[in-house]
Amino acid sequence: MAFSSWFRVRALLLCALTLSFTMAAHAAEADVRRIWQLLDYLAVDYAGAVKDGVVISAPEFEEMREFAKTSQTRLAALEPHPERAALVAEAQTLSAAIEAKKNSEEVAALAKSLANHLLAAYPVPSSPAVPPLVAQAAALYQAQCAACHGVTGNGDGPLGLKLEPRPVAFTDKDRARERSAFALYQAISQGIEGTAMPGFAAISEPDRWALAFFIGQFAHSNSEAVAGQKVWAENAAVRAQLTSLDALSRMTEADLAKQVGDEPASLTMAYLHMHPEAVVQKRALSFDVARQKLAQSLVAVEKGQMGPATDLALSAYLDGVEPIEPTLATRDSALMGRIETAMGKYRSLLASKATMSELQAQVKDIDDLFKEADELLSSSADATAAFLGSLTILVREGLEALLVVMAMIAFLRKAERGDMLRYVHAGWIGALALGVATWGVATYFVSISGASREITEGLSSLFAAVVLLSVGMWMHQKSMAGAWQKYIHDKLSAALTRKSAWFMFGLSFIAVYREVFETILFYAALWEQGNHQAVLGGLVTGIAILAVVGVAMLRFSARLPIGKFFTWSSMLVAVLAVVLTGKGVAGLQEAGWLGVSLYNGPRIDLLGIYPSLQGVVAQLLMAILVIAGFLWNAHEAARRSITQTVKR
Numbered sequence: 001m002a003f004s005s006w007f008r009v010r011a012l013l014l015c016a017l018t019l020s021f022t023m024a025a026h027a028a029e030a031d032v033r034r035i036w037q038l039l040d041y042l043a044v045d046y047a048g049a050v051k052d053g054v055v056i057s058a059p060e061f062e063e064m065r066e067f068a069k070t071s072q073t074r075l076a077a078l079e080p081h082p083e084r085a086a087l088v089a090e091a092q093t094l095s096a097a098i099e100a101k102k103n104s105e106e107v108a109a110l111a112k113s114l115a116n117h118l119l120a121a122y123p124v125p126s127s128p129a130v131p132p133l134v135a136q137a138a139a140l141y142q143a144q145c146a147a148c149h150g151v152t153g154n155g156d157g158p159l160g161l162k163l164e165p166r167p168v169a170f171t172d173k174d175r176a177r178e179r180s181a182f183a184l185y186q187a188i189s190q191g192i193e194g195t196a197m198p199g200f201a202a203i204s205e206p207d208r209w210a211l212a213f214f215i216g217q218f219a220h221s222n223s224e225a226v227a228g229q230k231v232w233a234e235n236a237a238v239r240a241q242l243t244s245l246d247a248l249s250r251m252t253e254a255d256l257a258k259q260v261g262d263e264p265a266s267l268t269m270a271y272l273h274m275h276p277e278a279v280v281q282k283r284a285l286s287f288d289v290a291r292q293k294l295a296q297s298l299v300a301v302e303k304g305q306m307g308p309a310t311d312l313a314l315s316a317y318l319d320g321v322e323p324i325e326p327t328l329a330t331r332d333s334a335l336m337g338r339i340e341t342a343m344g345k346y347r348s349l350l351a352s353k354a355t356m357s358e359l360q361a362q363v364k365d366i367d368d369l370f371k372e373a374d375e376l377l378s379s380s381a382d383a384t385a386a387f388l389g390s391l392t393i394l395v396r397e398g399l400e401a402l403l404v405v406m407a408m409i410a411f412l413r414k415a416e417r418g419d420m421l422r423y424v425h426a427g428w429i430g431a432l433a434l435g436v437a438t439w440g441v442a443t444y445f446v447s448i449s450g451a452s453r454e455i456t457e458g459l460s461s462l463f464a465a466v467v468l469l470s471v472g473m474w475m476h477q478k479s480m481a482g483a484w485q486k487y488i489h490d491k492l493s494a495a496l497t498r499k500s501a502w503f504m505f506g507l508s509f510i511a512v513y514r515e516v517f518e519t520i521l522f523y524a525a526l527w528e529q530g531n532h533q534a535v536l537g538g539l540v541t542g543i544a545i546l547a548v549v550g551v552a553m554l555r556f557s558a559r560l561p562i563g564k565f566f567t568w569s570s571m572l573v574a575v576l577a578v579v580l581t582g583k584g585v586a587g588l589q590e591a592g593w594l595g596v597s598l599y600n601g602p603r604i605d606l607l608g609i610y611p612s613l614q615g616v617v618a619q620l621l622m623a624i625l626v627i628a629g630f631l632w633n634a635h636e637a638a639r640r641s642i643t644q645t646v647k648r
Helices: 003-025 029-048 058-076 084-099 102-122 135-143 175-176 181-190 205-213 222-234 236-241 247-250 253-260 263-272 276-282 288-300 304-322 323-332 332-349 358-379 383-414 419-447 451-480 485-496 497-527 534-561 562-590 613-647
Strands: none
Touching: 029 058, 029 102, 029 181, 029 236, 058 084, 058 288, 084 102, 102 304, 135 205, 175 253, 175 263, 181 205, 181 247, 205 263, 222 236, 222 263, 236 253, 236 288, 247 276, 253 263, 263 276, 288 304, 288 332, 288 358, 304 323, 304 332, 323 332, 323 358, 323 383, 383 419, 383 497, 383 534, 383 562, 419 497, 497 534, 562 613
């Protein structure tokens, strides 16, 4: 089969595989948002329909029943997902609670739990990409909202007085306590069904977020915001709950109050609704967030709330450890690996329903590692450590990408298709540029969470592994074709079409992009520790080493007979496919997409080997596919040889 046709078929299969995987994890964003909005509205307004088991507003009660049933129907219609049946079951429980006229606290808790479960199963963006410019939203509010909701947000605008039901009064403190900025953003974006509230999707997304935070101010005074600034600066427990824009956007005052108390929660939200940028300002490195989340996880276990306990354990890593990882990894990557493994073990114990004493012992082990890391981070890094850290990071993170890119360059040179090298170069150069841009956005605007980084790395690693497996099989097949010079000139060169060139661009881009973002994060952490000359020295030395490796690969490949070149290249990309499979699974485990079942085994980051049964099984399956493919190629080559001999 011609090169282009071979890859065309496999490209289609890869696209189908990727598409099906993505669709299984993500429903249509609009559908998910509508369901979430219904649940949030229900959680906030149910108290106005039922009190002490008695319906106090028949129209409101009927609306609550309708919202619950609509949510259930729409959940059942979402794209297939392992959690969909559980979501529908929760919706049924919610409907039953409303029919039974349960108290508002119980119904609100059920609605919020279902809403959070929905976003965990079908993630949609729930926070602004950058801190909203809240002050600029004042004019927008007067132009678009004041006519109905009133100049002061009291629901008494000239048009609002004529509406039934009346517009929401943003000054209502009880309702404001139960409403998040994300809920306000949803209402602004999509409107509210059954009311005169339209959607304002035509307004830019940043302006809608700014408007949502601005509206959140109406329930608080300026004096409360001033007092809240002091609370935010001095209360570590409050800061531990609001570690990112995503956490702030989804947090309600009522939920925050459960963790830190009513007054600190009220004052904090008054301040942060005016100054959301405060949550993304740099703070001293500390594992306090992780410690607190783990403590809360143990409390949840004691109450028999295993779902929240698992969510808190995952948050302890993503919100409490992931932000510190680049800095700690530059000091002691082995210690960082031990912390990741220990926290993975805690999640594994939760999944296996371990005893309370086992969980407490594991949290104690994690805290001991935190103390070791705290001591290390509190000390000043010397120049030698900075140099070695800089050198190690670049060589470690860059080697995999270099091997893939150099193999592609060598392949094209062997095929005498130097005209297509520009696609490979454009791929890795574009990846470098986008990696720098992504880092800039994440650093200065905190639009990328720890979970998103792990998911990106995991999915890109798995995708690259599948692509490399295909490439490796093709190269190994051709290594047994014989008559190489004739094959190159008569077959291969003609088969390298523009489509296959763009395929090479994509592979080059993926191979480099998955490494460059993390590399930049590591260097940013190193730079903040000082010893800039040593860091630059390690960087230059690392570049030199990688350059030597790249040149050596090209010269070695140039001297190899074409058959041996394809044999060695196929073995290289096959090994990389196995390595990336392990790293991909590990990334998705750290993001909470896959479970963690640990065993007593080695952790070798360079080879993508981690003490996780899921990762090892995935790597074994990939290795089996590689071996089976190689054996099949050998079998087919032998069969063709016998056939040709018989014909002669």
